[in-house]
Amino acid sequence: MRLESDRLGVAAFRLGYATIFVAMLLPIFIVIATSFSASGNLQFPPEGFSLRWYGAFFADIQWLRAFDNSFIVGIGTTVLATFMGITAAFGLEARKGRLGGLLTPVVILPLLIPPVILGVTLLVYFSALGLQSSYIGIILAHSLWATPLVFFVMQSVFQRFDWQLRDAGMDLGANPIRAFVHVVLPNVKNGIVVSALLAFIISLQEFVMALFLSNFQTQTIPVLAWNSLRQSLTPTVSVVSTFLILISVVGLAVAALAMNIDFVAKRLG
Amino acid sequence: MSVETGSSTLDRLWAPFEAQSGSRRSLLLMSPLILFELLIFVVPFAMLVRISVSEQSQSLPYAEGTFTIASYLEVLQSGLLQGIIVYSFRLGIIATAVAVVLATFYAYATWRADGLLKSALLFSVVLPLLTTLVIKTYAWVPLLAPNGTANNLLLAIGLLSAPVQVVPNTLGVVVGQVYIVFPYAMLAIYSVLSTVEWELVEAARDLGAGRARSFFEVVLPEIMPGITVATIISFAWSVGAYSAPALLGAGSDRPFALEVQEQMLLNFNWPVATALSTIMLVLMFVSIVVIYAVLGRFGGDVSDAA
Numbered sequence: 001m002r003l004e005s006d007r008l009g010v011a012a013f014r015l016g017y018a019t020i021f022v023a024m025l026l027p028i029f030i031v032i033a034t035s036f037s038a039s040g041n042l043q044f045p046p047e048g049f050s051l052r053w054y055g056a057f058f059a060d061i062q063w064l065r066a067f068d069n070s071f072i073v074g075i076g077t078t079v080l081a082t083f084m085g086i087t088a089a090f091g092l093e094a095r096k097g098r099l100g101g102l103l104t105p106v107v108i109l110p111l112l113i114p115p116v117i118l119g120v121t122l123l124v125y126f127s128a129l130g131l132q133s134s135y136i137g138i139i140l141a142h143s144l145w146a147t148p149l150v151f152f153v154m155q156s157v158f159q160r161f162d163w164q165l166r167d168a169g170m171d172l173g174a175n176p177i178r179a180f181v182h183v184v185l186p187n188v189k190n191g192i193v194v195s196a197l198l199a200f201i202i203s204l205q206e207f208v209m210a211l212f213l214s215n216f217q218t219q220t221i222p223v224l225a226w227n228s229l230r231q232s233l234t235p236t237v238s239v240v241s242t243f244l245i246l247i248s249v250v251g252l253a254v255a256a257l258a259m260n261i262d263f264v265a266k267r268l269g
Numbered sequence: 270m271s272v273e274t275g276s277s278t279l280d281r282l283w284a285p286f287e288a289q290s291g292s293r294r295s296l297l298l299m300s301p302l303i304l305f306e307l308l309i310f311v312v313p314f315a316m317l318v319r320i321s322v323s324e325q326s327q328s329l330p331y332a333e334g335t336f337t338i339a340s341y342l343e344v345l346q347s348g349l350l351q352g353i354i355v356y357s358f359r360l361g362i363i364a365t366a367v368a369v370v371l372a373t374f375y376a377y378a379t380w381r382a383d384g385l386l387k388s389a390l391l392f393s394v395v396l397p398l399l400t401t402l403v404i405k406t407y408a409w410v411p412l413l414a415p416n417g418t419a420n421n422l423l424l425a426i427g428l429l430s431a432p433v434q435v436v437p438n439t440l441g442v443v444v445g446q447v448y449i450v451f452p453y454a455m456l457a458i459y460s461v462l463s464t465v466e467w468e469l470v471e472a473a474r475d476l477g478a479g480r481a482r483s484f485f486e487v488v489l490p491e492i493m494p495g496i497t498v499a500t501i502i503s504f505a506w507s508v509g510a511y512s513a514p515a516l517l518g519a520g521s522d523r524p525f526a527l528e529v530q531e532q533m534l535l536n537f538n539w540p541v542a543t544a545l546s547t548i549m550l551v552l553m554f555v556s557i558v559v560i561y562a563v564l565g566r567f568g569g570d571v572s573d574a575a
Contacts, residue, residue, distance in 0.1 A: 114509020
């Protein structure tokens with residue numbers, strides 16, 4: 001009797017997580033499938049197969065400009081967030097201090113504030129500074145979200161590093177910066193690659209803040225996708241989405257190769 | 270460039286730091302981020318609060334240099350805005366409850382799995398997490414709309430006699446919002462769960478505890494910190510939901526984020542938009558403190574989970 005109900009329990013357990021697994025990936029699968037649709041309706045399963053919406057995408061100057069904008073903003077965010085995140089995590093590792101203890105909660109806070117409120121706040125602020133609808137404004141906004149991730153990834157990377165190695169380098173006469181570049185950096189470079197990738201992906205995918213902070217000239221891909229969705233559902237949006245998903249998959253694969261997926265997953269949580 | 274010049278550049282970089290003490294140096298390293306948080310986070314929010322206590326203006330977004338709490342009274346006394354605030358919190362509570370329960374289950378399954386299955390389960394969570402909100406939201410439209418995949422399928426096999434309108438409707442909003450916060454909730458729980466030793470559960474089972482009992486009495490107290498973080502994240506983001514209600518909701522699905530956007534960009538009524546934002550932030554902060562205190566009583570130190 002006990003065994004019977006046990007087997008039933010195991011079956012229900014497997015069915016449970018299999019259902020969630022499918023539900024998690026189904027929307028992404030639908031987006032990719034509908035991008036190859038032959039008709040103009042966003043329907044699943046798609047009616048026929050064609051690459052016409054891919055052709056439409058590459059012929060549309062507006063989408064191509066949005067792609068450029070997303071890359072400018074993404075690279076700017078990656079550089080800024082990686083620089084601030086690494087230096088702060090390194091400084092905190094060396095010595096905590098009272099200010100350091102305060103820094104961690106302040107850095108987390110933007111992640112908990114609804115993006116619409118952040119967007120409104122920064123719109124007001126950047127308008128006063130004359131930065132509204134500028135690349136710099138969007139980069140600064142995205143860095144509010146990307147920097148905490150870099151900061152926490154690098155904190156745990158620095159914690160795993162054997163600092164006696166660096167001390168040995170300094171005993172041999174290297175100054176701290178030289179010891180950092182020649183001893184610490186080679187050991188933590190995978191962590192830096194992962195955090196830079198995450199920063200880039202976060203910027204690439206963010207849209208609510210960008211919606212408030214961009215205009216027709218500076219809008220990023222998700223913003224343009226959102227605006228065109230609100231007018232009509234066409235497979236072109238699925239084409240763009242497929243590219244965005246592809247970039248995330250490649251970035252994730254590189255990150256998983258550098259650190260393994262378990263590590264990346266835990267840092268995101 | 271030779272190695273020698275590279276090293277001397279590093280020596281020159283070091284020169285200004287040489288005289289500083291250790292704590293000054295680490296402060297210097299943290300200063301870019303500290304400065305950034307001050308200028309791009311603290312100061313803008315101070316400005317938000319300042320505008321929320323300014324007078325409204327006909328021709329400008331707000332009247333500079335004035336002081337009044339009229340916009341706060343307007344928000345708190347308007348039945349329409351009260352309804353919007355209540356809607357946001359209800360969506361927050363429902364989406365959070367569903368997401369956290371499912372996430373705990375999925376995190377447990379991932380923890381118990383190994384090899385390829387474990388990687389696949391993690392991948393299924395990380396990929397949506399790294400996908401833009403826009404995609405995560407609109408992908409549900411062809412699936413759940415009255416003429417969408419799910420309805421056609423259920424009609425074809427005879428489980429439904431007429432299509433159900435899930436999208437646009439409140440149910441669609443909840444589905445979309447749960448889908449958005451689920452990956453974050455699952456990973457927050459999983460990262461704590463992965464530090465728990467399976468031997469603990471085995472010991473409980475050897476002593477006669479069943480599957481359910483060993484989960485609720487052994488595993489759950491251990492992962493409470495992760496569940497607390499998952500709850501707080503899911504709640505904060507669902508109360509602030511924007512894309513799911515905008516795209517998957519009916520006209521009556523109106524959370525505060527949509528109202529703020531409209532007041533800000535269409536009505537150019539900045540005092541009301543900022544007052545509503547400030548009120549929501551205060552209410553959310555209070556709720557998070559309550560969640561933290563209530564869940565904290567059931568176990569563990571939440572700071573482990575960060």
